[in-house]
Amino acid sequence: MDKDAPKRAARRRFLRAAGSAAAALAGGPALAGNLKNLPPNVPEWTRALGDGVAVRPYGKPSKHEAHVVRRDVQWLTASRESSVSFTPLHELDGIITPNGLCFERHHGGIAEIDPEDYRLIVHGLVERELIFTLADLKRFPRVNRIHFLECAANSGMEWRGAQLNGCQYTHGMVHCVEYTGVPLRVLLAEAGVKPNAKWLLAEGADSAAMSRSIPLAKAMDDCLVAYRMNGEMLRPEQGYPARLVVPGWEGNVWVKWLRRLKLGDEPWFAREETSKYTDLMADGKARQFTFVMDAKSVITSPSPQAPLRQKGFTVISGLAWSGRGKITRVDVSLDGGKNWREAKIDGLVLDKACVRFYAETEWTGGEMLLQSRAIDETGYVQPTKSELRKIRGVNSIYHNNGIQTWLVKPNGEVENVEVS
Amino acid sequence: MAAPQDEVWSVWLRSLLAALALFGLVTTALAADRKLGIGRTASPHEIAGWDIDVRPDGQGLPPGRGSVKEGEALYVGKCAACHGEFGESAGRWPQVAGGAGSLKSSDPVKTVGSYFAHLSTVIDYVRRAMPFGDAQSLTEDELYAVVAYTLFLNDIVDENFVLSRETFDRVKMPNAGGFHDDDRETAEKAFWNPQPCMTDCKPEVRITGRARVIDVTPDDKAIRRSVD
Numbered sequence: 001m002d003k004d005a006p007k008r009a010a011r012r013r014f015l016r017a018a019g020s021a022a023a024a025l026a027g028g029p030a031l032a033g034n035l036k037n038l039p040p041n042v043p044e045w046t047r048a049l050g051d052g053v054a055v056r057p058y059g060k061p062s063k064h065e066a067h068v069v070r071r072d073v074q075w076l077t078a079s080r081e082s083s084v085s086f087t088p089l090h091e092l093d094g095i096i097t098p099n100g101l102c103f104e105r106h107h108g109g110i111a112e113i114d115p116e117d118y119r120l121i122v123h124g125l126v127e128r129e130l131i132f133t134l135a136d137l138k139r140f141p142r143v144n145r146i147h148f149l150e151c152a153a154n155s156g157m158e159w160r161g162a163q164l165n166g167c168q169y170t171h172g173m174v175h176c177v178e179y180t181g182v183p184l185r186v187l188l189a190e191a192g193v194k195p196n197a198k199w200l201l202a203e204g205a206d207s208a209a210m211s212r213s214i215p216l217a218k219a220m221d222d223c224l225v226a227y228r229m230n231g232e233m234l235r236p237e238q239g240y241p242a243r244l245v246v247p248g249w250e251g252n253v254w255v256k257w258l259r260r261l262k263l264g265d266e267p268w269f270a271r272e273e274t275s276k277y278t279d280l281m282a283d284g285k286a287r288q289f290t291f292v293m294d295a296k297s298v299i300t301s302p303s304p305q306a307p308l309r310q311k312g313f314t315v316i317s318g319l320a321w322s323g324r325g326k327i328t329r330v331d332v333s334l335d336g337g338k339n340w341r342e343a344k345i346d347g348l349v350l351d352k353a354c355v356r357f358y359a360e361t362e363w364t365g366g367e368m369l370l371q372s373r374a375i376d377e378t379g380y381v382q383p384t385k386s387e388l389r390k391i392r393g394v395n396s397i398y399h400n401n402g403i404q405t406w407l408v409k410p411n412g413e414v415e416n417v418e419v420s
Numbered sequence: 421m422a423a424p425q426d427e428v429w430s431v432w433l434r435s436l437l438a439a440l441a442l443f444g445l446v447t448t449a450l451a452a453d454r455k456l457g458i459g460r461t462a463s464p465h466e467i468a469g470w471d472i473d474v475r476p477d478g479q480g481l482p483p484g485r486g487s488v489k490e491g492e493a494l495y496v497g498k499c500a501a502c503h504g505e506f507g508e509s510a511g512r513w514p515q516v517a518g519g520a521g522s523l524k525s526s527d528p529v530k531t532v533g534s535y536f537a538h539l540s541t542v543i544d545y546v547r548r549a550m551p552f553g554d555a556q557s558l559t560e561d562e563l564y565a566v567v568a569y570t571l572f573l574n575d576i577v578d579e580n581f582v583l584s585r586e587t588f589d590r591v592k593m594p595n596a597g598g599f600h601d602d603d604r605e606t607a608e609k610a611f612w613n614p615q616p617c618m619t620d621c622k623p624e625v626r627i628t629g630r631a632r633v634i635d636v637t638p639d640d641k642a643i644r645r646s647v648d
Contacts, residue, residue, distance in 0.1 A: 073638055078502070078512035082552070108549060121462050121470055131462035139458050161629040165637040189455055201473055207555045209548035211473065260470050269476050269538045271545035275530055278599060284524035286535075290602040294611075304631070331616070336625035340618045369625060373616065381613045391608055395528050407627065416631035420624065 067091075070101060071168060076157070081109035082208070084151065086172030089298070090306040093317060095146070095347055095354040097175035099230050104237045105151050105173065107272075108207030111257040115241045120225070124201075124262035127192030134241050137227060140182040140190075145224060145247070146353045148321040150174040150293050152250035152277050155400040158385070162405075162416045167303040170404060170416060174321065176354035179245050181226030184219050188261070193220075197263035201270075202244050205259035212253045213267035214246065218291070222247045222352075225258060248323030248352035249291040250398070252277050282393030293323035295382050296401035297330055297357070297374035308363060308412035316359040318343075322376035326351055329375040332359040336369030336405060336419040337384065343372065368408040369419055385418060426463040472556070474544040478588055481543070485584035486565025488572040494562055495569045498551045507531065507573040517573035520594065533574025537599050539591045542567050 037043035061068065070085040077083040087103040104110075115134045123129040154173035157163050164170050188200075193216070200219045204210040214223070224245040227234060234240040239256025246253045252272055267273070267289070279287040297320035302308045320330045326349055331340040343357040357372070374382045385402030392399075407417040474480040496505070504510045507517025519529030528534075532542055547563050549555050558566065568583035576591060577583075583591075631637065 071638065073636075075512075075636065079552075108552070108555065119466075121467060122459075123462060123467050123471070129462040129467060130459040131466060132459040136459045140456065161634070162631040163634050163636060165631040169637060186455075190458060203470075203473070203548075207549070207553065209472070209555065211544075211548065262471070262473065264475070266475065266477070268473055268544070269541050270473070271541050271549075274538065274541050274599070275536055275545075280523060280528055280530075282524070284528075284598070286523075286599050287602055287604075288599045290604065292602075292604075294604070304637075331618070338620065338622055338625055340616070340621070369627075375616070379612045379614055381611055381616045383608075383611050387611070394526075395523075407630075417627050418629035420622070420626040420628050 065091075068101065070103060071172075073157075073164070073169060082107050084153075084173060086168045087175050088168050088305075089172050089174075089300045089319065090167050090303045092300070093356065095176050095319070095356050096230065097177055099177065099232065099235050099238070102149075102175040102177065102229075102235070102238055103151070103173050105251060106206065106208075106237070107210050110236050111204070111206040112236060113205060113241060113257060118241050120242065120258060120261070122187065122191040122261045122263075124264050125194040125197035126188070126263050127194065128190075130191045132187075134227065137182055137187075137225060137242060140186055142180055142182055143224065144178055144180050145222075145245070146176065146178045146348070146350050147245060147247045148174055148176040148293075148352065148354045149245075149251050149254055150296070150321065150323075152252055152290075152293070152398040155402070155404075156397045158402075159389075159394045159396060159400055162418045165304040165416050167298055167300055167404070167406075168305055171298040171300075171319075173251070174319070174354070176319075176321070177229045178231070179224055179226035180228035180231070181224035181242075181245060184223035184225055184244070185221075187225055188219065188263075191263075193263055196265050199264050199267050201260070201262040201264060201268050202253070202255040202258060203260040203262070204239075204255045205257040210252075210255055210272060211268065211270045212255060212272055213264075213270065213289075214244075214253055214291075216263070218246065218249070246291075248293060248325075250277065250293055253291060277398060279392065279398050280395040282395065290399055291323075293321070294399065294401040295322035295324065295327065295374040295376040295380045296320070297372040297382060298404050299332070299370050299372050299406060302370070302408055302412075302414045303406055304414045304416055307414050308408060310412075311363055311365050314361050314363040316343075316361060316370060318357050318372050319354045320345075320357055320372065320374035321352070321354045322374060322378075322380065323352060324380060325377040327355045327374055328377050330355070330357040331373040331375070332357070333371040333373070334361060334368045337371050337403065340373065363408075365410050367410060369417070370406040370408060371403050373403055426466050472544075472548050474540045474547065476538040476540045478540070478585065481540075481585045481588060482547075482560040482563070483585065484560030484564055485582055486561050486563065486568050487582040488565075488568045488577065488579050490561070491565035491567070491569025491572070494558075494566045495573075498554075498558075499566065502552060507570065516570055523595075523598070531574065532570050533576060533594055535595050535598070537593055537596050539567075539571075539588065539593055542570060 068088050068091040072085040085104045118134045120132045151173035198216050200214045226245045227242045242258050243256045244254050244258055279290050299318040301317045320327045330343045332343045333340045343359040345355050345357050347356050349355050388402045405417050405419050407415045502513035503516045509515035516532050519531045519534035522529045564583040571577045
């Protein structure tokens, strides 16, 4: 053991006792861990054999990542069966959300469907009313598509002002995964859509029998009946064994546990497209069928749950997405929207999918007001929250895509704030 | 139950067709008008069990009838624990009555009376999803009765009202004219901006609101472990 080790250990204990990001900032790189595992010592995991293969038949994250989980806000809803949990965006990078971290939104809990008993009925204004098993769905020609899925109520708690301190809560009703499934147009062609069909009713097999009306043009464009996400079968909470994928449109229409598709000549005005998922404006009238998710972005790190630990070179990281197509540019501001610069987009830029952006800066320990602004291929520029409120008021609940501001304090803590 | 019989019949039919095909007796007649020949015909029995949607024009309304009076007992027994005895809500469950005139206020209350544009929406929703945790357990008469009582709680019908296919059209929903289709591409045209400002975009930047002041974020130590 080297002779300076006890001194370093004492200093480390002091820092732990101080326990603040500020202490870590002052000391440079954070000191942590067990000294006997640090060089020049040979750590315990090097001396002994570890678990062999197949000891973990379905691999899970390291036990040291146990804090990377979905979380809910219990005061938001009356029960967990009709509620939401949020993706921990602040702990993730790249564009793909791991399956177990994709946010959940259920209206009647998770339907646990035996794949042998799964059936999908296609009926209404079709030439042939058909019923499919899961095995049938898997026989169809299939495609792979990466898309974001955002709940229309994402950021819905922030209409009246900064409320929740963490991008998991303010923006965590979004995820982005690769789906494998049957193009809906192929499935519908099998049944033969009649010329007078204009709308499609999609219905789930859950205890809410969640149903939504979708215009036929969208159904025939880019929708899928998906049974896989990120290569494996859908997770139960994401609609196992089959769900609708409706790229760029509000998550509520991506009906999970899909059991029925009915073709009709007009919309159904189901509860979830009238009393919910309609946007109440300041004049007391409400917008309906606001399907498209407007371009939006958020800085995921730093953010309230991911404070800055060190001065000096810093990578600001975030996600952007648009329901109208590809993201073409993301701007970042360090001063609350007074001045902007273009961020670097790294990785895939896909239609109606998340992109990952980075902005590099030297943080000197001063206050920063971090913002990001997404621009999509239609030329739509993510608006400020006040620009949105001017048009929509504050009763909308849904479709809040306003620019988020994070205040970075000198001690590295980050707070959800709003600015003039 | 009809559905399992339909499944058995289908397997039998497919075996028969396969056997005939071996002798060249069946051409691709079935597959010809079906692009890929995947799946099978759904029987009317099977469809009937799942075909539960109801539209504003009345399409899909089941047979049966139910009165406000019959609905009262059902509502008290099956609905009031969550929605409140008078539809006022118990706790955070949805309020189903009241809220008239509140949609422009700072505290809009969206109920069957104040917000729902179509009676069919109430019938369709109760039929598919209520009572919460005991979905699709009501008979058709009970469905009509409980919806009739909800209308009564909202002063939309009187205590002698009986809801059925025949009386469905007589009900006028107060907020029927309260909705319009998505108009973002015109109302929010300014958001399509070819030259968003890059420098000196505002004279000053003031903090106008802070989440810490409101303090409603769940208290989970693991979230902020690196700070606290």
